[in-house]
Amino acid sequence: MAKDMAGKWAQQSGAACALRVQGLTLRYQDVLALDNASACFPTGAMTAIIGPNGAGKSTFLKSVLGLEQGEGTVSAFGSPVAAAMARIAYVPQRAAVDWSFPVRVIDVVLMGCYRQTGLLGRITAQTSARAMAALERVGMQAFARRQIGALSGGQQQRVFLARALAQGADLFLLDEPFAGVDAATEAAIIDVLKSLRDTGATIIAVHHDLSTVATYFDRVLLLNRRTIAEGPVATTFTPAALAQAYGPALGGVPLLRSAP
Amino acid sequence: MDEFLLFSLPPLLIAALAAIACALPGNFLLLSRRAMLGDAMSHVVLPGIVAAFLLTGSASGAVMGAGALAAAAASALLIEAVTRRSGMEPGAAMAVVFTAMFALGVVLLETTGTAGVHLDVEHALYGNLESLIWLGGPPPELLRLALVAAGLALALRLVWRPLTLATFDPVFAQTQGVPVALLRAGLTGATALAAVAAFQAVGSILTIAMLICPAAAARLLTRSLPAQLAVSLGLAIGAAVLGTVLAGYAPLWLGLPFTLSAAGMIATVSGLMLATAALIASHRAPGTL
Numbered sequence: 117m118a119k120d121m122a123g124k125w126a127q128q129s130g131a132a133c134a135l136r137v138q139g140l141t142l143r144y145q146d147v148l149a150l151d152n153a154s155a156c157f158p159t160g161a162m163t164a165i166i167g168p169n170g171a172g173k174s175t176f177l178k179s180v181l182g183l184e185q186g187e188g189t190v191s192a193f194g195s196p197v198a199a200a201m202a203r204i205a206y207v208p209q210r211a212a213v214d215w216s217f218p219v220r221v222i223d224v225v226l227m228g229c230y231r232q233t234g235l236l237g238r239i240t241a242q243t244s245a246r247a248m249a250a251l252e253r254v255g256m257q258a259f260a261r262r263q264i265g266a267l268s269g270g271q272q273q274r275v276f277l278a279r280a281l282a283q284g285a286d287l288f289l290l291d292e293p294f295a296g297v298d299a300a301t302e303a304a305i306i307d308v309l310k311s312l313r314d315t316g317a318t319i320i321a322v323h324h325d326l327s328t329v330a331t332y333f334d335r336v337l338l339l340n341r342r343t344i345a346e347g348p349v350a351t352t353f354t355p356a357a358l359a360q361a362y363g364p365a366l367g368g369v370p371l372l373r374s375a376p
Numbered sequence: 377m378d379e380f381l382l383f384s385l386p387p388l389l390i391a392a393l394a395a396i397a398c399a400l401p402g403n404f405l406l407l408s409r410r411a412m413l414g415d416a417m418s419h420v421v422l423p424g425i426v427a428a429f430l431l432t433g434s435a436s437g438a439v440m441g442a443g444a445l446a447a448a449a450a451s452a453l454l455i456e457a458v459t460r461r462s463g464m465e466p467g468a469a470m471a472v473v474f475t476a477m478f479a480l481g482v483v484l485l486e487t488t489g490t491a492g493v494h495l496d497v498e499h500a501l502y503g504n505l506e507s508l509i510w511l512g513g514p515p516p517e518l519l520r521l522a523l524v525a526a527g528l529a530l531a532l533r534l535v536w537r538p539l540t541l542a543t544f545d546p547v548f549a550q551t552q553g554v555p556v557a558l559l560r561a562g563l564t565g566a567t568a569l570a571a572v573a574a575f576q577a578v579g580s581i582l583t584i585a586m587l588i589c590p591a592a593a594a595r596l597l598t599r600s601l602p603a604q605l606a607v608s609l610g611l612a613i614g615a616a617v618l619g620t621v622l623a624g625y626a627p628l629w630l631g632l633p634f635t636l637s638a639a640g641m642i643a644t645v646s647g648l649m650l651a652t653a654a655l656i657a658s659h660r661a662p663g664t665l
Contacts, residue, residue, distance in 0.1 A: 181551055206551045213545045217407065218601045227541050230552040263599045279548075 132194075134159040134287050134318035135180065140188035142172070142179050149175045150186060151342040157320050157335075162313045164323040164332065167339040168362050173322040174209065176339060177289050181206055192287060202231055205285035207276050209292055215264055215272060222260040224275050225250055228282035250281035255304055270301030277305055288312065290321040294328075306332055329353055382510040386518055388620045390508050391642060393521035394574035395612035398586035400528045401566040403605050406591045408543045412467050413455075413564065414587030416474035417571035418580040420451040422481030422500060430488055437516055437576055444575060448568035451477055452561075503579030505620070505638040517577040524573040528566055535559060540601060582639040586612060589646035593653035611649050619645040 133156040142150040149172045157163050165173050179186035182198060192200035205228070225247040226239060233239055251257045254274040259267065267275065273293060280288060288309070294302050309319050313334075323329065329336060329349060336353050338344040338361040345357040398414075405411050421444035428443025429435055451473050458469040484490070508515040532539070542549040542556045550556050567587070574583045594608035619642030624635050 183547055183550055208547050217544050218599055218604050230541060
């Protein structure tokens with residue numbers, strides 16, 4: 117059923133999938149984390165992946181990137197994901213790293229240029245300029261030489277986004293980019309993501325705040341281990357679909373206005 | 377030749393080289409929260425050494441080094457296997473494997489009558505730094521440690537950027553095509569190599585201190601990785617030199633008719649350096665330096 121849905125969207129819109137996921141299944145010992153999940157993320161669209169806690173949203177992103185070994189077919193820009201990794205930028209959850217690590221903000225952003233500099237290559241003026249431009253885009257240029265341990269949560273998230281920008285990718289996978297950040301950071305991040313989208317990039321973000329889905333995103337993927345629904349926000353982000361993904365308690369309209 | 381060059385300089389150089397060889401991987405063990413691996417590696421070599429002696433009947437440094445390296449490699453694989461199969465936390469897996477291996481070593485020593493006759497348990501723990509003197513040529517440990525220290529420094533220079541990336545954010549590193557698992561195994565191998573080379577000269581206790589103390593102290597005093605590495609090497613060499621000199625001469629200066637264990641004194645100096653660094657760090661504003 118899920119497979120049909122992805123296919124239907126692609127047919128209806130005629131848009132090519134920047135990322136296509138078919139029958140993604142992942143087991144942790146006895147627990148089924150993803151159950152035959154399928155989706156098409158059209159090029160140039162901004163998609164929110166929403167669903168209850170434990171629905172496998174982060175696992176979905178990691179499996180797509182090959183960081184978790186799932187079964188199923190994942191292709192990016194028409195080729196296997198492994199061959200398209202240079203075009204994909206991944207922004208992990210902020211909590212995934214040790215922020216007391218002894219590096220500066222600019223060093224973290226330069227990590228996004230690893231594919232260009234390689235194992236032994238020197239960091240050229242061009243690479244540095246690229247990293248600084250990425251920092252400027254998220255409004256963090258003044259912090260370039262600051263230790264990452266001295267940053268606030270929102271600033272950390274912006275640095276992570278800058279690192280992804282420095283990669284020069286055109287498909288962005290973000291794992292809860294707005295979790296625990298201040299309002300200014302949230303606004304700055306959404307501005308950057310929208311401007312990326314407007315230049316043709318494809319954005320996919322795991323998102324928690326149902327109240328902002330409609331203003332931030334073009335499309336939603338409702339996930340609860342399997343694909344519940346996917347499509348444009350206007351037609352897919354409905355109380356009925358939400359009830360199916362989250363259970364009946366969240367189906368009511370008033371809940372859509374407040375954060376879960 | 378001068379008495380200093382014959383009797384004092386070789387142990388001093390050996391201590392300093394062992395300290396350098398250990399501090400290099402130690403910095404990255406600490407940052408990847410695998411400091412316990414140093415402890416594990418310096419314990420698991422015991423059964424390897426005893427088994428090598430029992431199999432060959434030779435107590436030469438090369439034979440024992442080979443046995444120690446084999447035991448370290450076997451333990452590293454065992455730790456990985458236990459972590460993967462059981463889903464156990466890596467620290468717990470290390471603790472299980474290294475205590476079992478060390479116990480096996482002690483059992484081998486005691487049941488085969490090797491203890492006290494051919495192999496000295498005390499030397500395994502405290503090393504025999506003082507006996508590594510110039511006897512018609514440099515002690516073999518000197519050359520061995522020089523090679524290991526130089527090799528590790530070169531290897532670290534080569535993989536500096538991917539290793540830093542893989543240590544800070546292994547998941548992101550994987551998306552950048554960094555061979556994270558290979559680097560992790562390489563760090564384990566480097567730790568084993570440093571621990572085995574150092575173990576023969578300075579004993580297992582000092583090896584643990586040398587792997588972690590200078591890096592931990594430097595971590596508290598610096599805010600960038602190159603600075604941390606440089607300071608840790610400085611502290612490592614400083615502790616080695618100061619400890620060796622103090623062990624040999626401090627009792628004399630006090631008019632006492634004996635000397636102290638150099639390995640013990642180096643470990644003590646390392647510990648004091650770490651305590652001082654912790655004191656300094658706690659009085660310093662965050663984010664400075």
